[in-house]
C-alpha cells in the first residue's frame with residue numbers, strides 16, 4: 114500500500130517488511146555502521162526475521178562488517194535477491210560497485226539508489242529491516258526519512274560535545290518529519306583497558322545521558338571503546354555473533370529489546 118507520510122511526502126510500503134528501523138548519526142565515524150550491524154544481529158538472535166539495508170552509499174561498509182561479498186542474483190530478471198550473513202539478509206551498494214569505487218553522486222541519485230535498494234530487492238518476509246543511514250542531517254537524509262515508511266530511528270553519538278550537537282540535529286530532523294526516535298546510543302562511551310580492565314572516560318562521561326534527558330529521549334545503551342568491537346566488526350564477525358556471551362553482545366541485545 115502507499116500513503117502520504119511524513120511531511121506530505123509520498124511513502125510506499127516495502128512489501129513483506131513489517132518494520133523499518135533507521136540507524137542514524139549526525140556525523141561519520143561515530144560507529145553507526147558497527148551499531149547497525151550488531152543491532153540487526155541482535156534482532157535476528159531474538160527470533161525476528163531481519164534484514165539490513167546499507168543506505169550509506171557513499172561509504173558502504175556492511176559487506177565488510179557482515180563478512181559477506183559477491184554479487185546479488187536476480188532470478189526473475191527484475192528484483193535482486195539480497196545476500197545473507199548469519200541468517201540476516203543484506204543489501205548494499207558495495208555489492209554492486211565494489212568498496213573502493215568513489216561515489217560522487219548528487220542528492221536525487223542517492224535518493225533513487227536507496228529507493229531501488231528498498232523496493233527492487235526481494236526481501237521476502239521480514240519482521241525488521243535495519244537501515245544503516247548515510248551520516249549527516251542534510252537534504253538527502255531528510256528526504257529519506259520522509260520517503261521511507263520508518264517505524265522509528267536510533268541515533269548514534271559519541272560522548273563528545275561536537276558529536277552530541279550533531280546528534281541533536283539528527284533528532285530534530287526525525288521529529289520534523291514525524292518519525293519516532295526510539296533513543297540514542299552512546300558509542301565509544303568509555304575505554305576498557307585490554308590489559309588491566311580499567312575503565313577510562315576519555316571523551317568525558319555522562320554526555321549522552323545528559324543530552325538524551327535534555328532532548329526528551331531515551332539513552333538506549335552505552336558501548337565502550339574496545340578493540341574487540343573494532344576487530345570483530347572490521348573483520349566481518351560482529352561481537353553479537355563472535356562473542357555471543359560477552360557484555361558487549363548483551364548491550365546490543367538490550368538496545369534491540371528497547372526498540
Ligand code: ADP
Nearest residue numbers: 141142143144145146147301337338339342343
Ligand atoms: P560510522 O558508520 O559512524 O562511520 P563505523 O561503524 O564504520 O562508523 O566505525 C568507524 C570505525 O570505528 C570502524 O573501524 C569500527 O570498527 C570502529 N568502532 C566503532 N565502534 C567502536 C567501538 N565501540 N570500539 C572500538 N572501535 C569501534
